Amino acid sequence: MVAVIKVSSSINRILNYNENKVSQEKAVYLGGNNFPGEAADLSFTARLNYFTRRMELNTNTKRNSLHISLNFDTSEKGLDNKKMAEIAHAYMKELGFGEQPYLLYRHHDAGHPHLHLVTTNIQADGSRIDLHHLGIRKSEPARKKLEEHFGLVRAEDHRNKRAMPQKILQPASYGKVETRAAIQNVLEAVLDRYKYTSLHELNAVLGIYNVRAERGSEGSRMERHKGLQYRILDDNGQPVGVPVKASLFYSRPTLQRLEGKFARNKITGKGQTMHIKNCIDRLEATKKCAGFADVEQALSREGITLVTRRNSEGFIYGLTYVDHKTGTVCNGSSLGKPYSAKGMQERFTLNATAGQTRLPSFELKDRKLDRIADEISLRDPKGSASGIIREIAGVLDKLMAVERAPEYVSKHYTRKRKKRKRRGPLQ
Template sequence: MIAKISATENLGGTLGYNFKKVEKGEASVLLAAELYQNKEGRYTMEEVFADMQALMLKKCRTKKTMFHCSLNPHPDEKLSDEQLVQIAKEYMEALGYGKQPYIVFKHNDISREHIHIVSLRVDCRGRKINDKFEKRRSKQITDALERKFGLIPSSKVSGKVETETPKVNIDRGNIKEQVASVIRMVLKHYKFCSLGELNTILNKYNLAVEEVKTEFRGKKYDGLVYVPTDDKGDKVSSPIHASDIGRGVGYTAVQNRMQKSKQAIKPLISIIRYRVLQTMRTSPKTEEELQQRLEEQGLRVFIRKNESGRIYGITFIDDKEGIALNGSRLGKGYAANIFNGYFSNPAHNPFLDETLYGSPSVRLEQSATVQPSQPNTEESDNLVDELIESMADGSFLSTGNDDWKEAAWQRKLRRQNKVNLKRRKR
């Protein structure tokens, strides 16, 4: 069982996050200690908020007065509500919150049921509850609870118990901590070669990344900011500079991750290409049908459109392998304009053309040989497609030239010049 503890000063946001899930039927209240219950035997957001606020002194030296914790049993555990209540009681008692007012929510919005506990970090006299070595003590407590209740030990299941990273939710407070948790997980687990591909991964967690250029004492610096979004991808909070989060999430770290990813993804490209090709040869009629069939293949697809409805970008994501690939990175025949043409006229399926994509009976072992025509020029042909997608989704690094064709041509020439220089040196 893994415990995740956070501290915040946003009482309304912390309670609101959990009660919204109750309203949606994605959570339920299991226990409320030292809190008011109405005549119907229910706990409401307004009443719990007023109750907790009344128990705090108006002048309190502690800023982050709210305690928010999630207790996550292993996904294979099937615990009753009574067992979860008992675990919550003993955990809070051992951690020093036994006499504090707190409320326990059971979340069932994902396949792994878990509980959230909201309490106060200060007592009725305004004194802070002892939080020294809190996380270390928490681990000792959860280990003891695992032994007592016969739970699967977190240290003996594939090395660790995987917990699903939640989406960034500004109502929960601690926005910076939420953003830091998501971006560090993504940079550790996923491989990507552009900011556009990174953004498609972050989109799942209601987060976006943007490049910023600043100047300090006459010297130019490149940086990144992370922006919380809603489910539609619209910004809902102020950007957070990577430097405010800490080491390992800034411009240099992300660039290094991209460079390492370019080598790591090479053996995976042919596998992703094969799965996409086999799916497209089933002639999905709509984008929704394509998404459903790719999910059966273990892939997510992220499609970007402009205001007129034209597809300008498509990215395929394998969450298990931790890889995101723009369509153009799979080959010329998988760029966004190919899919736009297909969905504009599904009756004509270019993926059935054996001269371009090979025989439909191609094996997975042979998938690396499935290439569009003129494979020797594929890298240069894909350059324009990749530039179009990158510029459209905001991940293209500015070259100071507004003409993308000219920029692509200059980039191609620079590559050729480097090759020629190497040959001359030899």
């Protein structure tokens, strides 16, 4: 069993999220605890009002709502609602929330059975339950105790054989699922798992699942007000469908919140880049990769997705590495020159055009002129026309040649300074 605790300042948003799942037949309401009367008989408004009145007892506490998910192994799909509710009640008691009002929802929108619990840390006397390191202090010991008591699959065993997320999470596909729901599924899997330090790095991960975050065009109203929207991409990386504002998602992945993640990840997120470097260095040492496709496939087997950025001509000018094992996302240039786009092309002779090296523009022009001259010479045995073409090419070379102009030096530095006259002694 894996327990995930999220603290929030909006009980309304948490309740709406779970109730919407119920209305969409993607979740089932299993009741609640410590409510006046039967929680199952209370309406949504009554439940929300009860939580709200409890929170009004302590207005100094802003982050007063908890959204907890209990996730079970895929082999435990046989757990019925009664058993899952029993596990949830035991968990809340061990967590120190046994006397708090809480609601239970069983969701069916994932490949594994899981529960969602909604509660508050404000007690009946107005005091608050300390949430500092709640996961380490209370949740982890409770999880281990319940795994043994109920005979559940241990989280440690699940992590050891866990597959990479890109094999479980399917890329968003426009038209198959509601746009907002498809993007939400991708955001839930990506935002908290990966360590990105910019919107560009986040988009490198989202792009794997056909989603992109956009700030709007330069100078637009959305860009001026630091807005953010998400879109689904087609197989060619082009946006399709209507964009969805960040504020409309349950997790509210707005630019302001993401910037906080960017800052934290800059401090803690770049310590696991050695896995990427070691994989690339081993590929170079073994010399098994003859081209770009070979490198991509080899890194993919190591759990690393190589995201390329290409210009309009199809040539690679930037690389981003997404390590699914460690959650690290970084640009090639941040790892060092050998791992940048240019460095990788030099190490593996990578290019977008079947391993050929791109020629400088002036060499391409010379070859084109030579080819034209050769074609004309075949039609003109005397060679008069081809000679003219070659003369034109020579003139163009002279006109385009860079001449070294004499360096200009300001008069301020070339003119001689006047000598100052010495004054005689004062009389």
